[in-house]
Structure formats: structure tokens, C-alpha cells
Amino acid sequence: MLRILGKATSINVRKVLWTCAELQLPYQREDWGSGFQPTDAPQFLALNPNAMVPVVVDGDFVLWESNTIIRYLANQHGGAHLYPSAPRARAAVDQWLDWQATDLNDAWRYPFMSLVRQSPAHQDPALLAAGCATWNARMQLLEQRLEATGAYVAGNDFSLADVVIGLSLNRWRRTLAQRPELPALEAYHTRLRQRPGFLEHGDNGLV
Numbered sequence: 072m073l074r075i076l077g078k079a080t081s082i083n084v085r086k087v088l089w090t091c092a093e094l095q096l097p098y099q100r101e102d103w104g105s106g107f108q109p110t111d112a113p114q115f116l117a118l119n120p121n122a123m124v125p126v127v128v129d130g131d132f133v134l135w136e137s138n139t140i141i142r143y144l145a146n147q148h149g150g151a152h153l154y155p156s157a158p159r160a161r162a163a164v165d166q167w168l169d170w171q172a173t174d175l176n177d178a179w180r181y182p183f184m185s186l187v188r189q190s191p192a193h194q195d196p197a198l199l200a201a202g203c204a205t206w207n208a209r210m211q212l213l214e215q216r217l218e219a220t221g222a223y224v225a226g227n228d229f230s231l232a233d234v235v236i237g238l239s240l241n242r243w244r245r246t247l248a249q250r251p252e253l254p255a256l257e258a259y260h261t262r263l264r265q266r267p268g269f270l271e272h273g274d275n276g277l278v
């Protein structure tokens with residue numbers, strides 16, 4: 072059976088858990104990461120020298136990096152509906168997966184550390200305001216995209232891109248008290264809430 076190493080509170084682990092739910096793929100999860108078994112333990116570093124969760128072990132195959140893991144799971148375990156093989160359809164999904172892991176992830180770092188983690192090193196009001204403005208601007212970009220598709224991030228159909236963007240949307244809604252009104256994003260959120268995987272692993276009370 073698939074092994075997933077990583078605490079269920081981690082946004083990056085939750086990407087993998089939600090993808091498994093979409094694929095109806097059974098797994099065994101082990102608690103690793105801060106607050107649980109430490110990722111600098113030798114047996115963890117042997118699997119992931121980058122010392123981060125999630126890691127998956129699928130038979131004799133070991134993989135880390137959350138967005139890479141969910142692509143692999145869809146490719147290996149019957150997820151063509153989540154990650155299409157036609158080059159342009161696939162590229163549209165990849166574009167949003169990569170954007171989430173880079174530009175969007177970077178945008179929330181300071182506000183998340185400040186407001187959610189309450190990190191003493193992230194309490195500069197000017198930097199916090201700038202971070203919130205950048206994060207909101209990135210969400211505005213998503214608003215325009217969802218206005219255009221009227222459905223999901225990569226187009227008409229739910230895909231892996233919606234797993235990572237859906238979790239990111241949940242984080243934004245739960246972190247920033249003052250957000251611009253983005254109705255297409257709110258409608259998208261309601262659409263995602265029809266999926267059991269989002270209710271269990273995405274909009275489940277965690278940030």
C-alpha cells in the first residue's frame with residue numbers, strides 16, 4: 072500500500088491526501104514534521120535529503136515535492152481525468168501547479184508567518200501590509216482566471232491544479248480578515264465544497 076510520510080496539518084501533505092481521495096487510492100499515513108517525528112532523523116533523510124514533508128513510498132519508489140507527487144499519483148494510479156495527457160491541456164494544469172508553488176506560495180509567506188504562526192521575526196507592520204497587498208493581488212489574478220473559465224482553474228474540468236489552488240484559497244480565506252470581494256473565487260469555493268476530498272482535507276478548519 073502507498074505510504075505517505077507527513078502530518079495531516081501540512082498544506083503540502085493535504086495536497087497528496089486530497090489527490091488520493093480523488094483517485095480513491097488507499098494509503099497509510101505516518102506523522103512526520105514539526106511537532107511529530109523530526110524530518111532530520113536519519114531514516115527520514117534517507118528518503119528525502121531536503122528534510123520536508125510530504126514524502127511518498129510507492130513500492131520501491133520514493134518521491135518528494137508535493138506538486139510532483141500529485142502528478143505522479145495521477146499518472147501512475149488512473150488519474151487521467153485529473154491530469155490530461157494532451158499537451159496543451161496538460162500544460163494548462165502545469166502552469167497553475169507551478170504558479171502555486173512559486174509566485175503564490177512566495178506571496179503568502181510573510182503574512183502567514185506573521186498572522187498564523189505569530190512569528191516574532193515577522194511582525195513588521197510595513198512588511199506585513201506589503202505582503203498582504205501582494206497576496207491579494209495574486210488572488211485577484213485568480214479571480215480573473217475563474218471569471219474567464221466560469222468553472223475550474225485549468226478550464227471546464229476539475230484537475231490537479233484545483234487541488235493546490237483550492238488549498239491555497241482556503242489558506243487565504245482563513246488568514247486574511249480583510250480581503251477584497253472576489254465573487255468568482257467565492258463561487259469557485261462553493262463549487263469545491265461539493266467535493267468530499269476538499270471537505271476532508273482542504274476546507275476542514277485548518278489553514
Ligand SMILES: N[C@@H](CCC(=O)N[C@@H](CS)C(=O)NCC(=O)O)C(=O)O
Nearest residue numbers: 081082083104105110123124136137
Ligand atoms: N516544496 C515542498 C515544501 C514542503 C514543505 O514546506 N513542507 C513543510 C510542511 S508544509 C515541512 O516539511 N516543514 C518542516 C517540518 O514540518 O518539519 C513541497 O511542496 O513538498
